[in-house]
Amino acid sequence: MAFNNHPLISPLATVMPPSNPTQFYDFKSLEAKWQEYWEKNKSFKAVEDRSKKKYYLLEMFPYPSGKIHMGHVRNYTIGDALARFKRMRGFNVLHPIGWDAFGLPAENAAIQRKTHPAEWTFDNIRVMRAQFKKLGLSYDWDREIATCRPEYYRWNQWHFLKFHERGLVYRKKSTVNWCESCQTVLANEQVIDGRCWRCDQLVLPQEREGWFLKITEYADRLLEGCRELAGAWPEQVLTMQGNWIGKSHGAEVDFRVQGGDDVARIFTTRPDTLYGATFMVLAPEHPLTLKLARGTPREKAVAEFVRNAQLEDKISRTSEGGEKKGAFTGAYAINPMTGEPIPIWTANFVLLEYGTGAIMSVPAHDQRDLDFARKYGLPVKVVIRPPASVPPGRPPGATPPRACAEAELSAAIRRRHRGPSEFGQSAPARPPDEELDASAMTEAYTQDGTMVHSGPFDGLSGDEGRRKVGEYLESKGIGKRAVNYRLRDWGVSRQRYWGTPVPFVHCGACGAVPVPYEQLPVTLPLNARIGEKGQSPLKDIPEFYNVPCPRCGRPAHRETDTLDTFVCSSWYFDRYTSPRDDQAPFKKENVDYWMPVDQYIGGIEHAILHLLYSRFFHLAFRDMGLVGPPEPFARLLTQGMVIKDGAKMSKSKGNVVDPDEIVGRYGADTARLFILFAAPPVKDLEWSDKGVEGCSRFLKRAWRIFHEFLDEVRSAPKPSAPTGATAPEIRELRRRSHVALKRVTEDIESRLQFNTAIAAIMEYVNSLYDFREWWTGCQEHSEADRAAAREAMETLTLTLSVFAPHIGEEMWSALGHAETADKTPWPEYDRELIRAEEILIVLQVNGKVRQKIVVEEGIGEEDLKARSLEDPKIKEWVAGKPVKKVVVVPKKLVNIVV
RNA sequence: GCGAGGGUGGCGGAAUUGGUAGACGCGCUGGACUUAGGAUCCAGUGGCACGUCCAUGCGGGUUCGAGUCCCGCCCCUCGCACCA
Numbered sequence: 001m002a003f004n005n006h007p008l009i010s011p012l013a014t015v016m017p018p019s020n021p022t023q024f025y026d027f028k029s030l031e032a033k034w035q036e037y038w039e040k041n042k043s044f045k046a047v048e049d050r051s052k053k054k055y056y057l058l059e060m061f062p063y064p065s066g067k068i069h070m071g072h073v074r075n076y077t078i079g080d081a082l083a084r085f086k087r088m089r090g091f092n093v094l095h096p097i098g099w100d101a102f103g104l105p106a107e108n109a110a111i112q113r114k115t116h117p118a119e120w121t122f123d124n125i126r127v128m129r130a131q132f133k134k135l136g137l138s139y140d141w142d143r144e145i146a147t148c149r150p151e152y153y154r155w156n157q158w159h160f161l162k163f164h165e166r167g168l169v170y171r172k173k174s175t176v177n178w179c180e181s182c183q184t185v186l187a188n189e190q191v192i193d194g195r196c197w198r199c200d201q202l203v204l205p206q207e208r209e210g211w212f213l214k215i216t217e218y219a220d221r222l223l224e225g226c227r228e229l230a231g232a233w234p235e236q237v238l239t240m241q242g243n244w245i246g247k248s249h250g251a252e253v254d255f256r257v258q259g260g261d262d263v264a265r266i267f268t269t270r271p272d273t274l275y276g277a278t279f280m281v282l283a284p285e286h287p288l289t290l291k292l293a294r295g296t297p298r299e300k301a302v303a304e305f306v307r308n309a310q311l312e313d314k315i316s317r318t319s320e321g322g323e324k325k326g327a328f329t330g331a332y333a334i335n336p337m338t339g340e341p342i343p344i345w346t347a348n349f350v351l352l353e354y355g356t357g358a359i360m361s362v363p364a365h366d367q368r369d370l371d372f373a374r375k376y377g378l379p380v381k382v383v384i385r386p387p388a389s390v391p392p393g394r395p396p397g398a399t400p401p402r403a404c405a406e407a408e409l410s411a412a413i414r415r416r417h418r419g420p421s422e423f424g425q426s427a428p429a430r431p432p433d434e435e436l437d438a439s440a441m442t443e444a445y446t447q448d449g450t451m452v453h454s455g456p457f458d459g460l461s462g463d464e465g466r467r468k469v470g471e472y473l474e475s476k477g478i479g480k481r482a483v484n485y486r487l488r489d490w491g492v493s494r495q496r497y498w499g500t501p502v503p504f505v506h507c508g509a510c511g512a513v514p515v516p517y518e519q520l521p522v523t524l525p526l527n528a529r530i531g532e533k534g535q536s537p538l539k540d541i542p543e544f545y546n547v548p549c550p551r552c553g554r555p556a557h558r559e560t561d562t563l564d565t566f567v568c569s570s571w572y573f574d575r576y577t578s579p580r581d582d583q584a585p586f587k588k589e590n591v592d593y594w595m596p597v598d599q600y601i602g603g604i605e606h607a608i609l610h611l612l613y614s615r616f617f618h619l620a621f622r623d624m625g626l627v628g629p630p631e632p633f634a635r636l637l638t639q640g641m642v643i644k645d646g647a648k649m650s651k652s653k654g655n656v657v658d659p660d661e662i663v664g665r666y667g668a669d670t671a672r673l674f675i676l677f678a679a680p681p682v683k684d685l686e687w688s689d690k691g692v693e694g695c696s697r698f699l700k701r702a703w704r705i706f707h708e709f710l711d712e713v714r715s716a717p718k719p720s721a722p723t724g725a726t727a728p729e730i731r732e733l734r735r736r737s738h739v740a741l742k743r744v745t746e747d748i749e750s751r752l753q754f755n756t757a758i759a760a761i762m763e764y765v766n767s768l769y770d771f772r773e774w775w776t777g778c779q780e781h782s783e784a785d786r787a788a789a790r791e792a793m794e795t796l797t798l799t800l801s802v803f804a805p806h807i808g809e810e811m812w813s814a815l816g817h818a819e820t821a822d823k824t825p826w827p828e829y830d831r832e833l834i835r836a837e838e839i840l841i842v843l844q845v846n847g848k849v850r851q852k853i854v855v856e857e858g859i860g861e862e863d864l865k866a867r868s869l870e871d872p873k874i875k876e877w878v879a880g881k882p883v884k885k886v887v888v889v890p891k892k893l894v895n896i897v898v
Numbered sequence: 899g900c901g902a903g904g905g906u907g908g909c910g911g912a913a914u915u916g917g918u919a920g921a922c923g924c925g926c927u928g929g930a931c932u933u934a935g936g937a938u939c940c941a942g943u944g945g946c947a948c949g950u951c952c953a954u955g956c957g958g959g960u961u962c963g964a965g966u967c968c969c970g971c972c973c974c975u976c977g978c979a980c981c982a
Contacts, residue, residue, distance in 0.1 A: 235902065239977070239978085240977060248981075248982085269981090269982065348980095349980045349982095350980090351982090353981095356982095358982090360982080361982090362982095484982085674923095677910095677922080677923070678923085679911070688923095690910095690923090690924050693924085694923050700937095753914095755922085756921085756922080758923090759923075760922080762921095762923075842918045845950090847962055877950075887963075893963090895917080895963060897963095
C-alpha cells in the first residue's frame, strides 16, 4: 500500500482505499470507485457564479428508447471530453442531461407489450441513466429533466399560450401529411422523400384541422441568422436550412380572366419575362380551376383531371421525372403587359402550397413550361436575348440562375469559410445579337439576358428589367415585387396520446378558448386506454374531456390533440438553466448567465428539424424578452455515424455492438478512448474490435509506466526552471512533456481533434518507455531529476484524465493530490522548454530529400548553408555542378538547386 | 442537374501557413522472457524492377519544392431538385 499513507492523500482515499495496490489495472473496481465518488460528491454540479466565465456544453438529449447504442456513446463521449477539458481550463461548465421522453415509440411499445407508455419510458430512463453513469459522463445530474413530466410539459403549454397571445398560434383546416402507421399528422420537416421520418411509411394527404405555429413569420430572420452562424456551424447544416426556407425574390402579378371579374394572381421570379407568358397554369386545387370550367363543355374533363391529380401521390407529382399532365379550362386570361388573351390551363406540377398556386408560363425561358407547351401545342415567344458572351462551362440554357436566396446564402457562407474568391477568366466570345428561334428551340433559355419584344422594356438586362417591370406593375396596381418562401408553418397537432395536451377548450359558444395560465398544467391523464387506432384515447376519458368553458362556464370539451414532441426539444436547453423552477419556464438571471449554448453536439439528422425549430423558438422567446442572445447555439458540431462493416449499425443489418458488452469487457475508459481515437468527431467512425483492444492495451501500458515511476516521484518537488546542470535526458524528458501538453491542448481547444490529441499522448507514453531505459540505468536520482519525472507523470495523468477519467483520477490520487484531477487547473506548457537544443534539418538537392543533418538550434542561415554544401552526401549529389540557388527555410530545410 | 464534403499503405487515420508523405493505432514479420501465450517487452514494416526508382483518384500547370495552390476530368458520400 505504498501510496496509501501519504499525508497529502485526498480525504476520499481514507474512505475509499485505492482499488488495488499492485500494478494490475483493475478497471472494474477502479471505475466503480470513481463513479461512486462523483455521485456522492456531486462533482459536476454547476452553480451560477458570475465571477467565472461560463461554458455551456450540450449534447442533444436522447429519446429513451431502451438501451443506449454506440451512436449515443460517441455523442456523449465527445461532449464529456470537452466538458472535462473546459472545466480544467477554468470555465464554469454547465453540462446537463435529460430525456426527450414524449413520443410515439413509447405508445407503440405500450400497445405491443400491454404496458403504459409512462412505465415503458421511465423504465428505459432508468436503464439508460445507469448506462450513462457507467460511462463516467460528467453531468450535473441535479438538472436532469424528463419532458413527459408535468413539471416540464406545463411550460410547453405555457409557451403555447404565450405564442397564441402573440398571434403565433392558429388553427386551420388544410391538407396535411398523414402517416397511417403512426396514426398521426406530421409536419413538413418530418416528411423525408414523401415518407415518415420515424417509421419510413409513405405519407398520405389528408384534410384535417389542426394547430400551427407561425414559423413562417420568422423565415427571414432564420435565414439571416444562418449568415451569422457561418463558420460556427457546419456549412452543410446552414445550406440545408437555407434550402428549406427557400426564399426567392420576384413579383406577384394579377392576370384578369377574360369576360368576368375573376383575377388569378401568380408569383414569378422572372418578371422580366412577362411579355413571353403565352399561357397560364393553375394548380388543380386552385379555387378558380373548377370555377372557370363550370358550365362549359370542358367541365367534365377538368373535373376529372383535378380528381386524378389529387389522387396522384405527391412525390411522383412533384419529382422531376414525373409526367407533366394538364387540361385546358376553356378560359383565357389577359397578359397584363401585352393585353393579349392567353389560355388558362391546370396541371399536376403546379402546387397550391407554393407561391400563389398559379403560374404564368413562359415556355421560351423555362424548361418545364417549354416541355408543357410542346406537349400541348401552345405558343412559344422569345423575350430574352442571350448576351454576346456567356461564362465558360455554362452553355445557354444549361443552368437557370436561381433568383433565390439559397445562392446568396451559400456564397456568403463560402466567403466566411474561405475568404473572397477570385473571378474566373473572361468568357470566350459568342456571336453577338444571336436571337433564339422560338419554333426550333428544344431547350429553354433560362439565364439572364437582354429583354426583347417587350415594348418599352427592350434592351434592359436581367436585374434592371426585373426592377423596372416590378415598378411598372406597382404603379399600375396590377402587381408588386414580392418575396416568396418555401417554408410552411409548423403543424404541431398530433393525434396521439403520449404527448403534451394542447391547452385549449372547445366551446360551442366561444369557439377554441385558451386554458387560463393559472390552470396549467393540463395534465395528461394516466388512465387512458391506448390501442384504439384512429382517434385519441383522451376523448374516452370523461373527466379529462368534459370541462366547463373557461370563458362562459358552459359545458365544453378539451382539445384532444397533443403537441409534436419537437416542441419539447425546442427549448429544453433553456430549462436546464433552472430545471426545478415552478414559477416560470426558466429564471431570467439564470438563462441570461448560461445562454447561449457555447457548444452543441449532435447528429446531422436534425439539420432542419430540431435545429430549425429551436432557432425559431429562440427568436420568438427573444421577441418576448425571455432570452437575450440572437441564436441559441453558438457553435454546432455534427458528429459522424458509427459504422460497422461499411454500414450504419442497425438491428436489421445485425451489425450492432452493444456498449454494455464493451464496457463490461474493457471498461468505460477504453470504450471512450477508442471512440475518440478511431476518427475525428465530424467523420464517420468505423468500429473495430481490434482497435478497442489496442486502446485497452494502451491504458495498461500507461498504467504500468506510471507505476514504475510512482514511488520515486510521489514525494518529489515541483520542477524548477531548467538549469544547465541537468542531464540531457532529463531536459529531453521535460521537452517531450511540454510538447505533448501543447499538442493535446491545441488539438482539443482549437480543432476538437481528439484523435490526434490521443495520438500525442500515446507517442508521449512511448517516449516515457525510452526514458525509463536511461532512468533505471542511473545509480541515483537527484531531487531535480525526480521533479522532472514527477512533472512527466502529472502531464500524462492530467491529459489522459480528459479522455479516460477513471484511470486519470486513480493515477492523480496516487500521486498524492488532495484535489481530484477534474478540479485541477490545466497546466500551461512552457515555450522555452519546447525548444529543442538540436534540430533536424532536411537537405534537398533539386527538391528531393538527400540527407538529414542535426544542427544546434540557434544556427545562422549562412552557417547552415555552408554546412549543407560541405556535407559529403550532398557533395556527391551536386557532383561538381554549379549551384544555381540555395533555398533556406529556417529550422526546417535547405534546398540546393543545381 | 445544382450545392457541399471526400478519394493518402493491407485497414482506421496523420500531415494546422506550399517545406522529411504515411504521426498514432490496428494488422503483419522477426526476436526476448516463458511450461505456455491471444500477456508483456524489443526491433522491423508504402511498393517494386532495390534505383540518382516509383508512390497521396486521373491528366496537365505554377513553384527551388505540391497530398496541400491553379486548370480539366473520373469516382464515392450527403443534401437539394417540376419551387414558378
